[in-house]
Amino acid sequence: MDFRGAHILSVKQFERTDVDRVFQVADAMVPYAHRQRATRALEGAILGNMFFEPSTRTRVSFGCAFNLLGGQVRETTDVKTSSISKGESLYDTARVISGYSDVIVMRHPQTGSVAEFAKASRVPVINGGDGPNEHPSQALLDLYTIKKELQSNDGQIDGMHIAMIGDLKHGRTVHSLSQLLLLYNNITFTLITPAELRMPEAIVSELKQAGHTVIETEDMEAGLNDNDTIYLTRIQEERFTTKLEADIYRGRFRLNQSIYTRYCQPNTVIMHPLPRDSRAEANELDNDLNQHPSLAIFRQTDNGVLVRMALFALILGVAEKVDDSARDVGWYTGGRF
Numbered sequence: 001m002d003f004r005g006a007h008i009l010s011v012k013q014f015e016r017t018d019v020d021r022v023f024q025v026a027d028a029m030v031p032y033a034h035r036q037r038a039t040r041a042l043e044g045a046i047l048g049n050m051f052f053e054p055s056t057r058t059r060v061s062f063g064c065a066f067n068l069l070g071g072q073v074r075e076t077t078d079v080k081t082s083s084i085s086k087g088e089s090l091y092d093t094a095r096v097i098s099g100y101s102d103v104i105v106m107r108h109p110q111t112g113s114v115a116e117f118a119k120a121s122r123v124p125v126i127n128g129g130d131g132p133n134e135h136p137s138q139a140l141l142d143l144y145t146i147k148k149e150l151q152s153n154d155g156q157i158d159g160m161h162i163a164m165i166g167d168l169k170h171g172r173t174v175h176s177l178s179q180l181l182l183l184y185n186n187i188t189f190t191l192i193t194p195a196e197l198r199m200p201e202a203i204v205s206e207l208k209q210a211g212h213t214v215i216e217t218e219d220m221e222a223g224l225n226d227n228d229t230i231y232l233t234r235i236q237e238e239r240f241t242t243k244l245e246a247d248i249y250r251g252r253f254r255l256n257q258s259i260y261t262r263y264c265q266p267n268t269v270i271m272h273p274l275p276r277d278s279r280a281e282a283n284e285l286d287n288d289l290n291q292h293p294s295l296a297i298f299r300q301t302d303n304g305v306l307v308r309m310a311l312f313a314l315i316l317g318v319a320e321k322v323d324d325s326a327r328d329v330g331w332y333t334g335g336r337f
Ligand code: NCD
Pocket: 057, 058, 129, 135, 138, 172, 173, 233, 234, 236, 273, 274, 275
């Protein structure tokens, strides 16, 4: 695909070579994300970061990624404080904000809303999550993380075994990640969910048609066995009609140190898009795994900055120019990476 000027709305836009290209540029972003070097590649450029649903990681990491490339960020984080609350259409908002920005990231509660917004936008739009539908940048950073983690176990994406656990009906991250994995070969998916929160049938049949193996189960203990990666998710309570309805499923599937040791293969990579619901009644991923070497959740969030930098660099056509204006940074950067 031609990244320059492209909207990123769905993982379905990507060929395997496009994913490789994003990962290659993401790798080149390490010195900048790790504060060894600074660049002015996007000096003067403005990101319109429009979040009409709660977000911490996605919003802040897109913002940081843009800043790290030398650009500036303008944010709208609430429907209440934006003109959408006065009845403005997505069309008008898109026409206006795209006059102010060079690229826009948008999150919105409705399926298809970001695509509708992109049609009216005069600049590229990245889907930061449209309701339960898709979250393409998360899928890219998840896959980038899987690739790195498996490489350090001498494994690879083709042929891997992955378990996805929790609310696979409403979770847009697992919808996007599994559809991105359609580009790879011979993967075994074990989908561990309550019967009511199963992965949409359309996605399951696409996976099967592409030659992957899909096992659907409510038996977590059996399902945890024999995976390279397990990907936990939160019950997406905001997608239920009432909180009470979500409460039925909260805490149904939990991973902690003793369950991991008992049922998972050693070195099984543990992932979660975050936020994890750490309230006692949910606690799908226990804090007692925080020091576990296979817990990749914070490497996942760090990788998000690299992948989002790569997307901006490619879309705005500066991927080859990032090093031109590079300099060493002058501030104390500590040992966090
Ligand atoms: C996810 C989301 O918003 O879809 N969070 C994220 O972007 N990392 C997952 C979630 O909210 O459970």
